[in-house]
Amino acid sequence: MSSVISVKDVSKTYNRDNFEISVLNNLSLEVEEGDFLALMGPSGSGKTTLLNLIAGIDKPTAGNIEVGGTDISKLSESALAKWRAHSIGFIFQFYNLIPVLTAFENVELPLLLTSLSKAERKQHVETALSVVGLSDRMDHYPKQLSGGQEQRVAIARAIVTDPLLLVADEPTGDLDKTSADEILTLLDRLNKEFKKTIIMVTHDPHAAEKARVTRNLDKGYLV
Amino acid sequence: MKVLKLIFKNTLRHKLRTFLTILGIAIAVIAFGVLRTVVTAWHAGVEASSANRLITRQAVSFIFPLPLAYKDKIEKIDGVDEVTFANWFQGVYIDKNQFFARLAVDADKYFDVYPEFLLSKDELESFQKERNACVIGIDIAQQYNLKIGDQMTIEGDIFPGRWDFVIRGIYKPRDKTTDATQMLFHWDYVNERMKQETPGRANHVGWYIEKISDPNKSAEISKKIDDLFKNSTSETKTESERAFQQGFLASTSAIITAMNVISFVIIGIIMLVLGNTMIMSARERTREYAVMKTLGFSARHLTGLILGESLFISVLGGAVGLFLTFPLIKGLSQIIPKGFFPIFQLEPITLVLACSAALLIGVASAIFPIQRALNTKIVDGFRFVG
Numbered sequence: 040m041s042s043v044i045s046v047k048d049v050s051k052t053y054n055r056d057n058f059e060i061s062v063l064n065n066l067s068l069e070v071e072e073g074d075f076l077a078l079m080g081p082s083g084s085g086k087t088t089l090l091n092l093i094a095g096i097d098k099p100t101a102g103n104i105e106v107g108g109t110d111i112s113k114l115s116e117s118a119l120a121k122w123r124a125h126s127i128g129f130i131f132q133f134y135n136l137i138p139v140l141t142a143f144e145n146v147e148l149p150l151l152l153t154s155l156s157k158a159e160r161k162q163h164v165e166t167a168l169s170v171v172g173l174s175d176r177m178d179h180y181p182k183q184l185s186g187g188q189e190q191r192v193a194i195a196r197a198i199v200t201d202p203l204l205l206v207a208d209e210p211t212g213d214l215d216k217t218s219a220d221e222i223l224t225l226l227d228r229l230n231k232e233f234k235k236t237i238i239m240v241t242h243d244p245h246a247a248e249k250a251r252v253t254r255n256l257d258k259g260y261l262v
Numbered sequence: 263m264k265v266l267k268l269i270f271k272n273t274l275r276h277k278l279r280t281f282l283t284i285l286g287i288a289i290a291v292i293a294f295g296v297l298r299t300v301v302t303a304w305h306a307g308v309e310a311s312s313a314n315r316l317i318t319r320q321a322v323s324f325i326f327p328l329p330l331a332y333k334d335k336i337e338k339i340d341g342v343d344e345v346t347f348a349n350w351f352q353g354v355y356i357d358k359n360q361f362f363a364r365l366a367v368d369a370d371k372y373f374d375v376y377p378e379f380l381l382s383k384d385e386l387e388s389f390q391k392e393r394n395a396c397v398i399g400i401d402i403a404q405q406y407n408l409k410i411g412d413q414m415t416i417e418g419d420i421f422p423g424r425w426d427f428v429i430r431g432i433y434k435p436r437d438k439t440t441d442a443t444q445m446l447f448h449w450d451y452v453n454e455r456m457k458q459e460t461p462g463r464a465n466h467v468g469w470y471i472e473k474i475s476d477p478n479k480s481a482e483i484s485k486k487i488d489d490l491f492k493n494s495t496s497e498t499k500t501e502s503e504r505a506f507q508q509g510f511l512a513s514t515s516a517i518i519t520a521m522n523v524i525s526f527v528i529i530g531i532i533m534l535v536l537g538n539t540m541i542m543s544a545r546e547r548t549r550e551y552a553v554m555k556t557l558g559f560s561a562r563h564l565t566g567l568i569l570g571e572s573l574f575i576s577v578l579g580g581a582v583g584l585f586l587t588f589p590l591i592k593g594l595s596q597i598i599p600k601g602f603f604p605i606f607q608l609e610p611i612t613l614v615l616a617c618s619a620a621l622l623i624g625v626a627s628a629i630f631p632i633q634r635a636l637n638t639k640i641v642d643g644f645r646f647v648g
Binding site: 091094096097116117120121123124125129131135137138139140148149151152196 | 264265268271272274275549550553554555556557558559560561563639640641644
C-alpha cells in the first residue's frame with residue numbers, strides 16, 4: 040500500500056501572551072491509504088494539533104505535510120479551503136452541526152461548494168444519510184436528535200463529498216457508551232467497507248481498539 | 263438548500279431581536295423621511311423659482327417699499343422683457359391661525375410673468391375687470407370650500423381696515439412645486455385707499471419682478487437695474503428669484519441645518535444598533551464560521567452570509583419604514599396648515615436618500631462582524647466560548 044499522508048520533520052509552536060509554546064517537535068509520520076490510525080496521548084500532547092495540521096486547518100511552523108500527493112504546507116489560505124472541501128471529511132467531538140439547518144441541509148452544506156445539480160446533491164445526501172442509518176431523520180433539526188444521532192449526521196456530512204481522508208477529533212468524547220459504540224462501529228465500517236482512510240484522536244483506549252494502528256504522542260513527540 | 267435560505271434562517275434565529283431591530287430601522291427611516299420632507303418643504307419656494315425671473319427690492323430691507331415710478335425705468339433696460347410688481351399684504355382671514363400668502367399684485371401683467379399659475383382666459387379677464395376681485399390657489403379654495411363668486415374679507419394689519427374681495431378666479435399649479443396657496447388681488451385697489459387714508463404710502467410697491475429671456479445675463483441685468491437707482495432715496499438690490507427665496511430662508515437656516523443634522527444622526531444611531539445586532543450574531547456564530555471554513559467555505563462565502571443577513575434586516579426595515587412614511591406624510595400634509603408648507607410631499611430624492619440610507623446601514627453594520635469572522639483562525643474559532 041502507498042503512503043497517503045506524509046508528515047516530515049513537522050514542528051508547531053504557538054505564541055500565547057508573549058510565551059512561545061512548543062506543541063509538536065520535529066515530528067514525522069506516514070499513514071498508508073486505507074489505514075485507520077488512532078492518535079492517543081495525554082491532554083496537551085499535541086494530538087489535536089497534529090490532526091489539524093494534517094487536515095489543513097492549521098499550518099506547521101516548520102516541516103512539510105503531504106496529503107494525497109499535495110504539499111498542503113505550501114498552499115495559500117484560499118487554495119487550502121478548496122483542497123479541504125474535496126479532500127477532507129471532519130468529525131468533531133461536539134458534532135458542530137448548524138442548528139437552523141435540518142439533518143438533510145447540514146449534510147448538503149459541503150455539496151453547495153461543488154458543481155452538482157440539486158437532484159445530484161439530493162441523491163448524495165440521501166446516500167450518506169442512509170449509510171449512517173438516518174434516512175428517516177432527514178427533516179429533523181439537530182435539537183430534535185440525540186447526541187449519537189447528531190454525530191451520525193456529522194459523519195454523513197463528512198463522507199458526503201467522498202473525501203480522501205476522514206479526520207475525527209474525539210468523536211465519542213461527548214457520547215454515552217452505547218452511542219459511542221455505534222459511532223465506532225460506523226467508523227470501522229467506513230474504513231473496511233468503503234476503504235476510507237481515517238485518523239482519529241481519542242483518549243479512550245476502547246475507541247482506539249477499533250483502529251488498525253495506534254500511535255501515542257507525549258509532549259509533542261511520537262513515542 | 264441555498265445560501266439565501268441560510269441567510270433567511272440565520273435572520274430568524276432570534277426572532278424578537280430581529281423584530282426589534284427591523285422596527286428600529288423602520289422608525290428611523292420614518293423619522294428620516296418626515297424630517298427630510300419638512301426640509302424639502304422649507305426649500306419648496308427655492309425649488310419652484312424660475313431662472314427667467316429677477317427680483318428687485320429695497321437695498322436696505324425687503325420691508326421698505328419702492329416707488330412705482332421705477333417700473334417704467336426698469337422696463338427700458340436692455341434684456342428685460344416684462345416688469346410686474348407685488349406687495350406683501352398679510353392681514354387676517356377668519357382668525358390669526360389661518361396663514362397663507364396674500365399679495366397685492368399688478369393685475370395686468372402678474373400672470374404673464376408667473377405662467378406656472380394656470381388661470382383660464384375668462385377668469386383672468388373677469389379678475390382684471392373688477393377692482394376688488396381676487397384670485398386664489400386651488401389648495402386655498404379646497405381648504406376653505408370657496409368657489410368663484412364667493413366673498414373673502416380680510417382684516418388688514420399692515421394696511422389697516424376691512425377689505426372685501428370677491429373671488430373671480432381659482433388658479434391651478436402647473437408643476438408639483440408650484441405654490442397653490444396664494445391669494446392675489448389688485449394692487450390698484452389697495453393703492454386707491456392708501457391715497458385717501460395715508461397718502462405717504464401710496465404709489466409704492468413691495469418688490470418688482472423682471473422677466474428676462476436670457477438667464478445667463480441675470481447678473482449683468484441686475485447690475486444695470488441697481489446702477490440705475492444708485493444714490494437715490496430708495497436704492498435697489500436685484501437678484502435672481504432663487505437667491506431672493508434663499509434670502510428668505512436665511513433667517514431659519516439654523517433650524518433647517520439642525521433638522522438636516524438630526525435626520526442623519528438618526529441614521530447614524532440606527533447604524534450602531536444594527537451593527538451591535540450583527541456583532542452579537544457573528545460572535546454567537548464564531549464556532550459555526552469555523553466549521554464552515556473547515557468545510558471549505560471561503561472568505562467570499564462568509565462575507566456573503568453576514569452581509570446578506572445585515573442587508574436583509576436593513577432593507578426589510580427600510581421597506582417597512584418607507585411603506586409607513588407615505589400615509590404618514592399624507593396625514594401630516596392634511597394636518598399642517600396649507601399656507602405654512604404649500605408643498606408638503608414625499609419627494610423622489612427623499613425616497614432615494616432613505617433607500618440609500620437603508621443600504622448604507624446594512625453594509626456598514628456588516629463590516630466589523632465580517633472582519634472579525636474572516637480574521638479569526640479556524641482553530642481559535644473552535645476554542646471560542648461565547
